[in-house]
Amino acid sequence: MTLKIYCFRMSQPSRAILIFCKANGIDFEEVTVDLTKGEHKLPEYKEINPFGQVPSIVDGDLKLFESHAILSYIACASPGVADHWYPSDVAKRAKINSVLDWHHSNLRRGAAPFCLHTILGPLLGIPMSPEAAAEAEKILTASLSQIESVWLNENGKFLLGNSEPSIADLSLVCEIMQFEILHEEDRIRVLTPFKKVLKWIEATRIATSPHFEEVHKVLLAAKSALHKLPLEEDYESMSSIKAMLP
Amino acid sequence: MTLKIYCFRMSQPSRAILIFCKANGIDFEEVTVDLTKGEHKLPEYKEINPFGQVPSIVDGDLKLFESHAILSYIACASPGVADHWYPSDVAKRAKINSVLDWHHSNLRRGAAPFCLHTILGPLLGIPMSPEAAAEAEKILTASLSQIESVWLNENGKFLLGNSEPSIADLSLVCEIMQFEILHEEDRIRVLTPFKKVLKWIEATRIATSPHFEEVHKVLLAAKSALHKLPLEEDYESMSSIKAMLP
Numbered sequence: 001m002t003l004k005i006y007c008f009r010m011s012q013p014s015r016a017i018l019i020f021c022k023a024n025g026i027d028f029e030e031v032t033v034d035l036t037k038g039e040h041k042l043p044e045y046k047e048i049n050p051f052g053q054v055p056s057i058v059d060g061d062l063k064l065f066e067s068h069a070i071l072s073y074i075a076c077a078s079p080g081v082a083d084h085w086y087p088s089d090v091a092k093r094a095k096i097n098s099v100l101d102w103h104h105s106n107l108r109r110g111a112a113p114f115c116l117h118t119i120l121g122p123l124l125g126i127p128m129s130p131e132a133a134a135e136a137e138k139i140l141t142a143s144l145s146q147i148e149s150v151w152l153n154e155n156g157k158f159l160l161g162n163s164e165p166s167i168a169d170l171s172l173v174c175e176i177m178q179f180e181i182l183h184e185e186d187r188i189r190v191l192t193p194f195k196k197v198l199k200w201i202e203a204t205r206i207a208t209s210p211h212f213e214e215v216h217k218v219l220l221a222a223k224s225a226l227h228k229l230p231l232e233e234d235y236e237s238m239s240s241i242k243a244m245l246p
Numbered sequence: 247m248t249l250k251i252y253c254f255r256m257s258q259p260s261r262a263i264l265i266f267c268k269a270n271g272i273d274f275e276e277v278t279v280d281l282t283k284g285e286h287k288l289p290e291y292k293e294i295n296p297f298g299q300v301p302s303i304v305d306g307d308l309k310l311f312e313s314h315a316i317l318s319y320i321a322c323a324s325p326g327v328a329d330h331w332y333p334s335d336v337a338k339r340a341k342i343n344s345v346l347d348w349h350h351s352n353l354r355r356g357a358a359p360f361c362l363h364t365i366l367g368p369l370l371g372i373p374m375s376p377e378a379a380a381e382a383e384k385i386l387t388a389s390l391s392q393i394e395s396v397w398l399n400e401n402g403k404f405l406l407g408n409s410e411p412s413i414a415d416l417s418l419v420c421e422i423m424q425f426e427i428l429h430e431e432d433r434i435r436v437l438t439p440f441k442k443v444l445k446w447i448e449a450t451r452i453a454t455s456p457h458f459e460e461v462h463k464v465l466l467a468a469k470s471a472l473h474k475l476p477l478e479e480d481y482e483s484m485s486s487i488k489a490m491l492p
Contacts, residue, residue, distance in 0.1 A: 050392075050395070050396045051348075051392070051396070059337075061337075062337045062340065062341075064337075064340050064341065064344055065344060066343070066344040066347035066348055067347075068343065068347050069340050069341075069343035069344035069346075069347050070340075070344075072340070072343060073336060073337070073339075073340035073343070076336045076339075076340075077336045077337075090319060090322045090323045091305075091307075091308045091310075091319070091323075093319075093322075094308065094310050094315050094316075094318070094319035094322075095308075095310065095315075097312070097314065097315035097318060097319070098310055098311060098312040098315035098316075100315075101312035101313075101314050101315050101350065102297075102312055104347065104350035104351055105350055105354070105355075108351070109351075146296075146297070149296070150296045150297070
């Protein structure tokens with residue numbers, strides 16, 4: 001039975017899982033759960049994920065949600081995934097788990113509400129609050145600063161000083177890639193000070209190219225629609241990351 | 247070299263790790279990092295955990311923080327830990343990981359600020375806000391309800407319908423045990439409706455007795471000091487959980 005991935009490409013953890021599977025040649029069926037149409041609230045989807053969130057997977061008898069748990073499961077259950085993605089060494093694996101845990105209560109806690117309260121609210125039927133945006137920006141900026149001073153504070157292009165990416169790199173980078181859809185002044189204010197973060201995003205893109213670009217196309221199309229920008233076919237013309245690099 | 251656990255027994259994730267190690271006969275040295283004295287902000291502690299939070303561990307060359315990553319590491323790295331704590335089967339392990347991920351963005355996101363904004367603030371030098379307490383209570387109540395309807399919604403005494411506890415049971419139960427120090431009316435209002443949760447806390451205590459009681463003594467002593475209650479030696483006289491059971 002093929003692995004089924006229930007996801008929505010506008011959701012950052014959905015993209016991380018899709019890129020991971022594509023970059024590792026894992027066979028799967030992508031099932032879109034359109035959040036803007038409320039498909040995540042349908043009873044048939046709640047049979048898979050009672051909390052009604054994306055992403056989820058079904059693999060044989062297993063129904064699983066929470067993107068970090070999904071990434072580590074797929075890395076362990078699929079033959080042929082290179083060890084650097086989720087090392088079998090218990091100490092190395094534990095370090096990657098600690099970045100993923102940190103993600104929940106730091107980067108994600110800032111990034112997700114920041115996008116919601118500066119741009120995405122109306123699309124999802126949620127009222128935006130400038131106070132919530134300001135509070136989210138504080139957590140977000142502190143988190144980006146900690147990524148630079150702690151997680152990227154070693155030699156090596158990737159988190160924890162690694163020379164090749166792990167599932168943590170993909171998960172955190174996809175979170176930050178969501179900022180493509182922000183108002184330009186917000187994106188520039190929040191991201192420009194963090195050159196190490198920008199370089200690491202580029203390194204992760206290159207390590208998973210062309211899947212990274214392909215999976216992010218939907219996001220860049222949404223950016224074009226939201227901000228009335230011409231939609232270019234070419235990823236590099238649409239993405240803002242490279243332009244912010246020194 | 248002995249495993250060193252840097253912790254503070256008033257911190258719920260610290261207690262989960264201590265109970266886990268004691269219940270599994272794991273040799274370790276407990277190093278208290280007193281949060282009320284600011285010991286987590288000292289440069290020598292930040293060498294271990296740059297974010298200055300407890301718990302952390304040092305095991306040989308490995309420095310590790312984030313309690314879920316620590317629990318899964320110790321379960322995998324220590325010989326003789328019974329499989330039910332963190333199963334080697336990838337699907338079973340993935341389900342436990344998904345509960346732990348859920349914990350971050352749900353139960354913990356409600357429980358920790360609820361304790362902070364109803365009772366603990368002054369002890370930690372953080373101003374309390376009734377609005378933050380009300381917001382936290384909403385998240386907390388929704389989370390407790392989801393534990394009952396989703397995670398405990400199968401036969402079996404423990405999460406996911408298991409007949410024996412996992413690291414997820416210990417982690418979530420220790421989070422809720424923090425409510426011992428709440429004002430009685432807060433604790434009763436929040437916890438009494440959730441009979442399945444209360445039964446599961448008792449089942450987890452019994453499965454890890456007498457370590458559960460021993461590690462929670464500090465919390466019950468703090469409850470006695472905060473609320474000017476007589477300090478009983480006996481755990482059952484001090485704990486409120488059993489009394490709330492039908």
